[in-house]
Amino acid sequence: MQTQALMTMTGAATMSSREIAELTGSTHDNVLKTIRGLREKGLVLGNDTPYVHPQNLQTYTEIRLTYRDTMVVVSGYSPELRARIIDRWQALEFGSAPAIPSPANKLIGELAVLECFTRLLRPSPSSQVAMLAHISKNHGLDPSYLPAYVEDTAPDSIGGGSLTTKPLTALLKIHGIKFTTHTYNGLLCAIGMLEQRTRKSTSPKAPNGIKRFWAISEKGLRYGKNITNPNSPRETQPHWYESRFAELHEVVSQHVRGD
Numbered sequence: 001m002q003t004q005a006l007m008t009m010t011g012a013a014t015m016s017s018r019e020i021a022e023l024t025g026s027t028h029d030n031v032l033k034t035i036r037g038l039r040e041k042g043l044v045l046g047n048d049t050p051y052v053h054p055q056n057l058q059t060y061t062e063i064r065l066t067y068r069d070t071m072v073v074v075s076g077y078s079p080e081l082r083a084r085i086i087d088r089w090q091a092l093e094f095g096s097a098p099a100i101p102s103p104a105n106k107l108i109g110e111l112a113v114l115e116c117f118t119r120l121l122r123p124s125p126s127s128q129v130a131m132l133a134h135i136s137k138n139h140g141l142d143p144s145y146l147p148a149y150v151e152d153t154a155p156d157s158i159g160g161g162s163l164t165t166k167p168l169t170a171l172l173k174i175h176g177i178k179f180t181t182h183t184y185n186g187l188l189c190a191i192g193m194l195e196q197r198t199r200k201s202t203s204p205k206a207p208n209g210i211k212r213f214w215a216i217s218e219k220g221l222r223y224g225k226n227i228t229n230p231n232s233p234r235e236t237q238p239h240w241y242e243s244r245f246a247e248l249h250e251v252v253s254q255h256v257r258g259d
Contacts, residue, residue, distance in 0.1 A: 016065075110135050110138070
């Protein structure tokens with residue numbers, strides 16, 4: 001937050017519920033819920049205070065707490081999170097604490113990551129809208145301005161309309177193609193329809209901490225689309241248009257035959 005989180009109100013230093021959320025990795029809504037529950041029991045004080053969000057200029061609510069009430073609120077947190085709050089208080093009191101990144105800066109950073117993700121991995125429009133909705137939710141923004149439905153049309157589609165897609169494994173089975181998914185992905189890569197991407201991973205199954213995954217290339221977008229992998233949002237998962245898979249397979253077959 002650009003404004004100093006530790007403020008003096010009626011002679012007492014206070015910390016905002018927003019900064020507690022920032023430091024503990026919780027959502028602001030959950031922090032507010034905890035504070036209000038304790039306040040109803042008479043365990044803490046603190047009034048709801050309006051603040052203007054720097055990004056959308058809408059007014060939201062925060063609660064400012066004294067040191068004592070802050071400690072009550074975080075008493076159920078882990079020792080590591082409580083230590084983070086205490087360290088922040090001490091640093092702010094002595095004027096040695098760096099500013100907590102403002103919500104606006106975090107939002108700009110997340111949007112920049114999304115733009116880079118879109119440029120590099122070419123996710124489908126519906127996947128992009130889903131990611132924007134997730135970012136909006138994280139920042140307490142109203143996602144109702146986003147379309148409720150997006151058509152993932154092929155670049156050369158005439159008249160619009162989404163084409164039904166399936167993962168490669170299902171299409172190979174439907175068309176009675178005997179290649180394994182691994183082999184067929186290699187062929188799609190060889191003819192420029194797929195590109196292999198990498199990302200860091202802590203999984204023991206990832207050699208040298210690197211996870212590899214596939215993304216449909218610019219050329220391949222005529223035959224399919226990249227969707228966000230539901231099991232790993234940092235990856236894309238190729239899906240191919242059912243109605244165009246026979247045409248795609250003919251291109252693969254020509255490559256195999258050396259035509």
